[in-house]
Amino acid sequence: MSENEPKIIGFCCNWCCYGGADTAGTARMQYPPNVRIVRVMCSGRINPSMVLKAFKEGADGVFVGGCHMGDCHYDAGNYKWRRRAKFVEDLLPEFGIDKERFRFEWISASEGEKFQKTMEEFRNSLKKHGSLQRSFSK
Amino acid sequence: MDSNYLLARAKDKDLLEKGECGGAVSSIFQYLLDCNLVEGVLNLSHGEDIYDGIPTLIEDSNDLIETCGSLHCAPTMFGELISKYLQDIRLAVAVKPCDAMAIKELENRHQIDSDKIYKVGLNCGGTVLPITARKMIELFYEIDPADVVKEEIDKGKFIIELTDGSHKDLKIDDLEDEGYGRRVNCQRCEQMVPRNADIACGNWGTEPGWTFIEIITPKGKELVEGARQNGYIEVKAPSEKAVAIREKVESVMIKMARKFQDKYLEENYPSLEEWDEYWNRCIKCYACRDACPLCYCRECELEKEFYQDSENTPPDPLTFQGVRLSHVCYSCINCGQCEDVCPMEIPVARIFHRMQKKYRDQTGYIAGMDEELPPLYSPEKE
Numbered sequence: 001m002s003e004n005e006p007k008i009i010g011f012c013c014n015w016c017c018y019g020g021a022d023t024a025g026t027a028r029m030q031y032p033p034n035v036r037i038v039r040v041m042c043s044g045r046i047n048p049s050m051v052l053k054a055f056k057e058g059a060d061g062v063f064v065g066g067c068h069m070g071d072c073h074y075d076a077g078n079y080k081w082r083r084r085a086k087f088v089e090d091l092l093p094e095f096g097i098d099k100e101r102f103r104f105e106w107i108s109a110s111e112g113e114k115f116q117k118t119m120e121e122f123r124n125s126l127k128k129h130g131s132l133q134r135s136f137s138k
Numbered sequence: 139m140d141s142n143y144l145l146a147r148a149k150d151k152d153l154l155e156k157g158e159c160g161g162a163v164s165s166i167f168q169y170l171l172d173c174n175l176v177e178g179v180l181n182l183s184h185g186e187d188i189y190d191g192i193p194t195l196i197e198d199s200n201d202l203i204e205t206c207g208s209l210h211c212a213p214t215m216f217g218e219l220i221s222k223y224l225q226d227i228r229l230a231v232a233v234k235p236c237d238a239m240a241i242k243e244l245e246n247r248h249q250i251d252s253d254k255i256y257k258v259g260l261n262c263g264g265t266v267l268p269i270t271a272r273k274m275i276e277l278f279y280e281i282d283p284a285d286v287v288k289e290e291i292d293k294g295k296f297i298i299e300l301t302d303g304s305h306k307d308l309k310i311d312d313l314e315d316e317g318y319g320r321r322v323n324c325q326r327c328e329q330m331v332p333r334n335a336d337i338a339c340g341n342w343g344t345e346p347g348w349t350f351i352e353i354i355t356p357k358g359k360e361l362v363e364g365a366r367q368n369g370y371i372e373v374k375a376p377s378e379k380a381v382a383i384r385e386k387v388e389s390v391m392i393k394m395a396r397k398f399q400d401k402y403l404e405e406n407y408p409s410l411e412e413w414d415e416y417w418n419r420c421i422k423c424y425a426c427r428d429a430c431p432l433c434y435c436r437e438c439e440l441e442k443e444f445y446q447d448s449e450n451t452p453p454d455p456l457t458f459q460g461v462r463l464s465h466v467c468y469s470c471i472n473c474g475q476c477e478d479v480c481p482m483e484i485p486v487a488r489i490f491h492r493m494q495k496k497y498r499d500q501t502g503y504i505a506g507m508d509e510e511l512p513p514l515y516s517p518e519k520e
Contacts, residue, residue: 048464049439049457056456070519079519087514090496091463094489095456096410136414136455 006060006126008035008119011050013043015073017065019109024116031116032123035063043067043104044077048088055097055134061126064104065115071108078106096135100125143381145348146362146373156206159341162349162371163232163258164202166337166361169370170230171199176256180216180224180231181205188289189268193219205232210291213265213321215475217241217431221249230256234265235329239471239506240431242334246511249434256361259332259354261340263291263391264310264324267478274318279306292341323474323487326402328395330388334507336361343376343384350376350384403492408485417455419482426459426476426486432466439465459489467493468512469505 012018018039024031040046043066054062064085066078081104089099103122107114147160150168157164170176182191183204191212196202216231217240233241238257244250266274272283279298288299296319297307313319331338336358337351344350351373353359365371408416427433427440439445445457470490477487494505503512 049445049461052456052460052464053444056454076517076519080514083514083516086500087464087468087497090500091460091493094463094493095413095460135410136417 004131005032005034006123006129006131007058008061008063008122008126009054009059010035010037010063010065010119011040011043011046012037012065013067013073013078014039014041016067016071016109017043017105017107017115020065020107020111020115023110023112025112027112029112029116031119034123034126035119042072042074042077043081044072044074044079046081046084048084048091051088051102052091055092055101055132058132060129060132061101061103061122063118063122065107065118066104068106068108097132098129100129101132141375142353142359143376144351144353144362144373145344145376145380146351146366146371147348149369149372152203153206154347156203158206158208159339159344159349160347161206162351163260163339164206165370166258166365167196167202167230167232168199169365169368170256170361171196171202172370173364173368175228175364176230177227178224178229179205180220180229182209182212182214182232184209185212187284188286189271189283195224207288208290210264210289210296211266211268211271213267213474213478215240215429215431215473217244217250218429218434220244220255221431221434225250228254230258233257233259233332233335234262235259235332235334236262236327236471236473236506238332238335239329240473242506242508243432243469243471244434246509247432247434256357257332257335258361259335259338261331261338261342262324263330264320264327266296266319267321270318270321274313274316278308278313278316278318281306321474321478322398322402322485323472323477323491325398326395326491327472328392328399329506330391340384342387343380343382345380348374350380399491399495402488403495407488407492413455413489416482416484417459418452419484420452420455420458421482422451422453422458423481425479425481427462429475429479430462430466431473431475432469432471433462459486463490463493466490468497468503468514470494471506 051062072078085104092099105118146162148154148165153161153164167179179196183194185192189211191209216237221244245252275283285301286298290297295307296310299305310319336355337353339349339351366373467490472491474487501513
């Protein structure tokens with residue numbers, strides 16, 4: 001992968017989005033290799049601080065995938081995450097990070113195609129923004 | 139006593155004389171202690187001078203006289219004191235609106251037991267940092283700060299009384315234009331009447347020597363009624379005019395606060411470059427966290443290994459204040475303690491207040507006023 005390709009950290013829930021990525025893989029759908037997937041048990045497990053840490057360590061974009069509303073394996077985890085995600089969108093600009101660099105989506109285990117499409121879209125939009133230039137420097 | 143508004147004053151001679159506005163608040167505390175309704179009263183007592191207030195637990199009603207009088211130049215925070223050290227006793231506490239907000243948030247987090255605590259609210263138009271107060275008395279009043287024996291904020295003026303009994307006052311607006319006056323978070327605060335306490339006491343709309351009391355909760359009603367029946371306070375109904383004046387004062391102050399919110403959180407809000415300069419000053423002393431009344435975790439995520447930078451200071455703001463913001467900013471009550479204690483003078487409270495306002499606009503959650511935790515914690519599917 002070339003130097004100017006954006007780095008994406010993708011947090012995917014074990015039951016839906018991770019399965020979706022798997023489906024895309026087994027069906028040999030091509031999607032950008034920019035995303036480094038971290039599997040979590042539920043999108044409700046993701047804290048804003050995990051997103052912040054990813055950006056701090058040099059991610060150009062952070063993606064979070066969970067189950068569709070109503071499909072959460074643990075009943076209501078994705079509702080909790082959605083409320084947190086809205087907050088993350090408000091918080092990032094305060095530190096000079098464009099909220100376009102943060103994306104969350106609901107992808108089921110059967111939606112390999114949606115996973116593929118989302119990754120392509122996200123990569124293309126990040127490519128347009130260029131690599132993340134943090135204004136904070138010591 | 140049907141109305142929720144009344145005027146009250148002490149029956150005890152000493153309290154009537156020494157207490158602020160007729161000493162009604164001190165008398166209510168006296169009643170609570172004498173009748174063993176509480177084991178202690180948490181209040182401020184005078185320190186060395188008027189710029190010094192010491193949080194004090196009073197257990198004998200004869201000691202209440204030490205806590206009489208106003209201390210606008212000693213901004214303190216009681217919420218954390220109660221949750222950390224006074225959880226197990228039945229307590230009455232004199233609260234500014236921000237104290238009451240902190241207590242409410244801690245009650246929602248099961249850190250304070252609301253059944254054990256009487257909250258006697260004091261109306262508050264703002265507090266002044268002791269250092270600022272000293273400087274402005276020297277500069278604008280042209281008086282040695284040590285000669286001031288009493289201070290008061292009334293009708294938009296900061297009034298000082300000198301050793302010889304003379305008074306001098308200046309308009310707070312003028313002082314604030316020069317960068318002095320009330321703390322900036324107080325300027326932004328729109329909670330002047332503590333409607334999250336049991337009763338709210340103050341001097342707006344009242345006649346000299348009387349305290350205006352607004353009863354807020356049934357517990358507050360019982361409290362005032364008890365103090366009256368047991369002969370600690372005398373009460374009378376306020377005139378319609380008095381109620382109207384009080385409402386007017388409040389609405390004017392709220393309007394002003396909104397103006398200051400726009401000024402500090404939008405128009406003059408630091409740019410990203412300015413924030414970078416601020417964050418670069420950070421020495422990672424954790425004072426902001428330690429002073430925050432809402433940060434109650436015994437094990438703090440900020441000290442976890444995975445947030446440590448290779449070089450220690452300044453920490454990356456994303457994983458320092460960013461993490462703190464993600465933990466508590468929904469509930470930020472804008473008490474300004476974080477900013478007060480910051481040795482590097484980083485205006486921390488501004489970013490917290492701004493984020494709380496964003497959250498409030500989105501969800502309607504007003505920190506420190508709601509009976510429930512922010513919707514973020516809700517188990518509901520919405």
